Amino acid sequence: xxxxxxxxxxxxxxxxxxxxxxxxxxxxxxxxxxxxxxxxxxxxxxxxxxxxxxxxxxxxxxxxxxxxxxxxxxxxxxxxxxxxxxxxxxxxxxxxxxxxxxxxxxxxxxxxxxxxxxxxxxxxxxxxxxxxxxxxxxxxxxxxxxxxxxxxxxxxxxxxxxxxxxxxxxxxxxxxxxxxxxxxxxxxxxxxxxxxxxxxxxxxxxxxxxxxxxxxxxxxxxxxxxxxxxxxxxxxxxxxxxxxxxxx
Numbered sequence: 410x411x412x413x414x415x416x417x418x419x420x421x422x423x424x425x426x427x428x429x430x431x432x433x434x435x436x437x438x439x440x441x442x443x444x445x446x447x448x449x450x451x452x453x454x455x456x457x458x459x460x461x462x463x464x465x466x467x468x469x470x471x472x473x474x475x476x477x478x479x480x481x482x483x484x485x486x487x488x489x490x491x492x493x494x495x496x497x498x499x500x501x502x503x504x505x506x507x508x509x510x511x512x513x514x515x516x517x518x519x520x521x522x523x524x525x526x527x528x529x530x531x532x533x534x535x536x537x538x539x540x541x542x543x544x545x546x547x548x549x550x551x552x553x554x555x556x557x558x559x560x561x562x563x564x565x566x567x568x569x570x571x572x573x574x575x576x577x578x579x580x581x582x583x584x585x586x587x588x589x590x591x592x593x594x595x596x597x598x599x600x601x602x603x604x605x606x607x608x609x610x611x612x613x614x615x616x617x618x619x620x621x622x623x624x625x626x627x628x629x630x631x632x633x634x635x636x637x638x639x640x641x642x643x644x645x646x647x648x649x650x651x652x653x654x655x656x657x
Contacts, residue, residue: 415459439509453514466504534651565638580620
């Protein structure tokens with residue numbers, strides 16, 4: 410699998426593993442029909458480009474209690490009273506010439522003071538000529554004010570710090586980091602069975618508001634610079650060492 414393969418293909422590969430499938434949001438190729446089917450099922454969905462967009466072009470669509478539709482794009486929200494108006498706006502703001510997927514929205518756990526959603530970046534890497542995958546880095550990304558996703562990051566903090574400052578702490582097991590590592594390595598192994606052509610994997614994972622662990626998406630060309638913002642530089646140095654791929 411070349412590093413340019415899209416979210417839809419990676420989703421379908423991971424979904425073949427029953428254990429991983431339990432941790433994947435329901436995902437479909439975006440059409441007008443699939444959008445409204447998913448909104449009816451989950452009341453809240455996310456539309457995103459299937460191929461790498463570095464977090465751009467992601468749109469949240471929610472069905473409100475009065476049967477109107479809220480479209481949340483970047484830090485702006487608009488309300489529409491029917492599907493036709495909402496769809497017209499979505500087509501205006503989505504990225505041109507991009508194929509999209511529609512995904513079940515996962516209500517992310519939030520940090521306190523102020524309450525903002527956070528998700529996790531997990532790095533899984535292997536050295537050149539080595540078959541052994543290792544979780545080399547992990548951190549929490551806290552969204553900026555008004556944003557529903559962390560592509561606009563306010564703060565980078567250790568995962569445990571995010572958990573300790575979250576109302577869902579009581580729902581998160583003490584073994585959560587081990588569970589995340591196990592799941593990340595299993596997902597990487599599943600992708601590798603399908604000719605994974607990368608030694609550096611960045612998994613975007615998350616806790617939901619009940620403390621359940623999800624794999625939101627997998628990046629085959631992950632940026633590692635975010636690890637620089639952790640106060641302890643050891644993890645960044647480890648990720649950088651593995652990215653180089655050999656000692657010396």
